[in-house]
Amino acid sequence: MARRALITGVTGQDGAYLARLLLDKGYEVYGAIRRAASQTLPRLRELGIADAIRPVTLELNEFSNLLRALEQVRPDEVYNLAAQSFVHTSFEQPIYTGDVGALGVTRVLEAIRAVNPAIRFYQASTSELFGKAQTMPQSERTPFYPRSPYAVAKLYAHWITVNYRESYDLHASAGILFNHESPLRGPEFITRKVTLALARIRHGQQDVLEVGNVEAQRDWGFAGDYVEGMWRMLQQPQAADYVLATGRAYSVGRFIELAADALGFSIGWEGTGKATRGIDRRSGRVLVTINPIHYRPAEVDLLVGDFSKAKERLGWQPTVALPDLVAMMAEADDRRVRDGRLML
Incomplete structure (x- = not known):
């Protein structure tokens, strides 16, 4: 039986590339789509996979909706890529940014714990956690110093993922991804x-x-490389957190x-x-x-990442x-x- 994956944020750059990767690996891919999101799915159509994605209506701020979605899909893996992801906008909408980017992740983790704790979970963390960076380059051991409401929300999301992993033995990993771009990147970036x-x-x-x-x-890489790293994290026997970067700024x-x-x-x-x-x-x-x-x-x-842990344990490195x-x-x-x- 094919493995099932649920991707929140499937309409974004990373969601589109990840969906294509998982389809190529034989997964059934379910894409969580907000009712307010574009139904034309331009990035998925650009990659030629829009008709292969099974849509699921989902809101991260509605816990009952999350429960029903997990019960309906019964995924083996959940990739949480959804967030209010614009740093500049987060200064104008800090409360909404925190609700979706921080509490939204807690809701997903609670839903997984209630429906099926065996589901493997990926949380999209970010190099913005390092902010006013305390060391160069930044690795998984570098202290965090967020400098925007977006980064502060992501900091909560990162640590709540770690907390659920350690408290409830969930296979929950966080990818601390440095900037990754592609022709599918939104023009707001x-x-x-x-x-x-x-x-x-x-x-x-x-x-x-x-x-x-x-x-x-910034440390810029290709989004197509980075989604491969996300998938590799969830294939490991033990969950952990990993920096994905190029090592060059x-x-x-x-x-x-x-x-x-x-x-x-x-x-x-x-x-x-x-x-x-x-x-x-x-x-x-x-x-x-x-x-x-x-x-x-x-x-x-200045942000520049040290991806040596991902290279050693995941066999991952950037190619572009x-x-x-x-x-x-x-x-x-x-x-x-x-x-x-x-x-x-």
């Missing part, structure tokens, strides 16, 4: 905002790209340069701080400006280098803009 804006500029549909702190540095400015290169521009920087501008060396045109509205109230300056990832995203957005086919 800086990486996709960059590639989409530069593609629009190339085709005369936008004048300039506005960004915030171009000095911030690049600035937002460098990401912009790589995207510009992929689209036929060549960015040079002028000015400092909020007066920084990105100039196309070939045309002299201003392509990038700084808008302070995009700065975070509490900035996270940042220049190749950026080119993949830029080329996908260039095709979408050129063809008038903007998904997401």
